[in-house]
Amino acid sequence: MFERLSEEQRRFVGTVRALAQSRFKERAASYMDGSFPWENIRALAELGVLGMAVPEELGGLGLPVFDTALVLEEIAKVCYVTAMAVLGEVGVQTRIIAHYAPEAIRARILPQVCRGESILAICMTEPDAGTDVANYRTNVERVGAKLRLNGVKTLISRAEEAAMFVVFTRVDKRPGREGIGCVLVERGTPGLAVTGSFHTMGGENLHEVRFEDCEIAPENLVIEEDGFRRLLSSFNTQRCLNPAISLGLAEGAFEEAVRYAQERAAFGRPIAAFQGMRWKLAMMYREIESARSILYRACRSANPFPDPLLAAVAKITCNETAQRVTSEAVQVFGGYGFTDAFPVSRLYRGARYGTLGGGTTETLLDLIGKRVLAGLDPADGISGLANF
Ligand SMILES: Cc1cc2nc3c(=O)[nH]c(=O)nc-3n(C[C@H](O)[C@H](O)[C@H](O)COP(=O)(O)OP(=O)(O)OC[C@H]3O[C@@H](n4cnc5c(N)ncnc54)[C@H](O)[C@@H]3O)c2cc1C
Incomplete structure (x- = not known):
């Protein structure tokens, strides 16, 4: 490694x-x-x-x-x-x-x-707009020398602990993606409230966050013009870090499965002695190594942000690898794998997150498909040798 x-x-x-x-x-x-x-x-x-x-x-x-x-x-x-x-x-x-x-x-x-x-929260998702960012309703507007923020965000991680909220918002009600910028809101700002709570299958809590006439200093409007394009560039970093978590979950479950297969006996032999089990472990290993290669390549393309196409491919590959590998690890453990007596069920549950955050698989497949149909440049490293 x-x-x-x-x-x-x-x-x-x-x-x-x-x-x-x-x-x-x-x-x-x-x-x-x-x-x-x-x-x-x-x-x-x-x-x-x-x-x-x-x-x-x-x-x-x-x-x-x-x-x-x-x-x-x-x-x-x-x-x-x-x-x-x-x-x-x-x-x-x-x-x-x-x-x-x-x-x-x-x-x-x-x-x-x-x-x-200081824990930081990022507030993008809204009750009626997750993937569909052009439909965000949260809005910040200028009122005299101040800014006033109104809106509701949901499924927000770390909202209870956060000292600072990085909020994606429409600016002065400008329409579409181009109208979206970013403001910083400090905990304790009047009008900011952490409300509804969701407990996830991964273990953490997510929250709803409300902004009602929150007054914000003008310098806290940190991205205004052409905000969404700039935010998306930063997001390609997230598209390498989310899959790194998926890869780690797959590896953790795989290591547990290999150990268990050597210790658990059936029909008088360790289950690892059966070809069916060896091939299962081999397929898990093959998937992990393939996912690792594309992820590391995407990470190394960063300058300072990773290549969008490589990051999208790496994210989908690692996310789906994690779901399959952790599921197979549960299978290796038999009925115990479904209990919380061993870590594999916990790793399996965490792995389900990957395809949902940081750009869903459907969104990223759309991005990849559009690039493919537009004609790939050899510099993308897919159809040529530029990146090798
Ligand atoms: C553990 C966890 C932590 C999270 N933390 C945060 C956080 O800190 N901050 C934050 O802002 N959000 C957070 N989220 C929310 C997450 O970013 C959203 O769930 C995600 O962006 C998807 O939005 P949505 O749930 O509204 O789904 P929707 O946008 O309603 O999509 C539902 C389904 O439809 C599909 N879909 C949508 N549009 C299309 C299309 N055009 N073509 C094909 N399929 C489509 C989607 O891919 C998805 O499968 C978190 C979510 C989870 C699970």
Whole structure:
């Protein structure tokens, strides 16, 4: 796995792996009730993991998306809930603040993110518009010297813990995708309320967040013009980090399945001795290695954001691999696999998330299909050798 990684990358990822295996694994089941994995977040902050997306001058490590993906992969092998919590700190919302926020907010919030003291929420999805972003109703408008935000967002991760909400919103009621920008809203702003709650099959809680006449300083409107296109560029990073979690879940379940197949006996032999079982494990391994190759290639295309086509292909591949591999791992465990006595059922449930967040599979297939029909450039690396 560590081929062609630098010594520094090996050391960093190895340290995270050791922490995840020795501490996070035993705690993972305790987060299935929706509690936030604060112990793990603090331990990762001490290693510098939460500052991976924060520039060095603000206390972070300023690492590329590839390093971030490797770290998420290690965490997801043992704990989906922790990997998702970390994604919130190293993903698109931190990058939006790092690239676009006013200096005062960057200087205050980002060092807190690095220390694990400020959790960030991203608010895109609305009750009547998830994939269909052109139908967002949330709107921010200028009222005198201030901005006023109104709207409802839903299925929001980490809303109860968040110190800052990165909100995608229509600006001055301008229509369509082009009318969407981004504002930062701090916890405690009058009119901001975290309301309805959903418990997910992955273990975490999601929330509804309401903004009712929230007054916001004008400098908190961080993306206004041509907002959606700029937001989408940042999103290609998320399309490499979400699949890194899927890949980790598949690997974690696979490792459990290999161990169990060697220990569990049937008909007087370990079940791994049966060809049917060996082939199952071989197919799981084959899928993981294929998914890993395309994901790493997509991550390495980042400059600073990954290539949209590679990221879309990598995301779908890893998401679907995780669903199949974790499901097969449950099968290897027989009836026990369906119980919560072993981690595979938890990893299987977490793996179901991948195709839903960060761009659904249907949306991404549409993107890929349009690019294919428009005629692929050899520089895409699909029809030519440009990227090899
Ligand atoms: C664990 C978890 C965490 C989340 N965290 C956050 C968060 O922090 N912040 C946030 O903003 N959101 C979050 N979400 C919400 C997530 O981003 C949305 O669920 C997602 O964008 C899809 O939107 P939707 O649920 O409204 O589905 P819809 O848009 O209603 O889509 C329903 C189905 O229709 C399909 N579909 C839609 N349009 C088309 C089309 N044109 N062609 C073919 N098929 C189509 C979709 O692919 C999907 O399968 C989270 C979701 C989950 C499960």
